[in-house]
Amino acid sequence: xxxxxxxxxxxxxxxxxxxxxxxxxxxCDDGHPWSSEGMAAVTFDREADCLESxxxxxxxxxxxxxxxxxxxxxxxxxxLLTRMGD
Numbered sequence: 001x002x003x004x005x006x007x008x009x010x011x012x013x014x015x016x017x018x019x020x021x022x023x024x025x026x027x028c029d030d031g032h033p034w035s036s037e038g039m040a041a042v043t044f045d046r047e048a049d050c051l052e053s054x055x056x057x058x059x060x061x062x063x064x065x066x067x068x069x070x071x072x073x074x075x076x077x078x079x080l081l082t083r084m085g086d
Contacts, residue, residue, distance in 0.1 A: 010070035026065035
């Protein structure tokens with residue numbers, strides 16, 4: 001299954017071409033690097049057996065590129081999330 005989520009980079013406010021190249025070389029070629037409003041991040045479409053595996057592998061690849069992860073975000077309306085009481 002393909003899981004979509006965003007990994008926000010710590011201490012980075014702009015995504016440069018060099019950063020994007022480093023991320024791609026580290027295995028983030030299924031991610032879309034971007035920056036906006038003082039935040040640099042990578043939105044992934046990561047194939048894995050489960051969401052946890054997808055996030056863990058993406059975080060490991062981001063770290064392999066030399067960056068620190070601040071947080072992982074999943075959209076509120078994502079079908080990955082199950083809401084209690086709905």
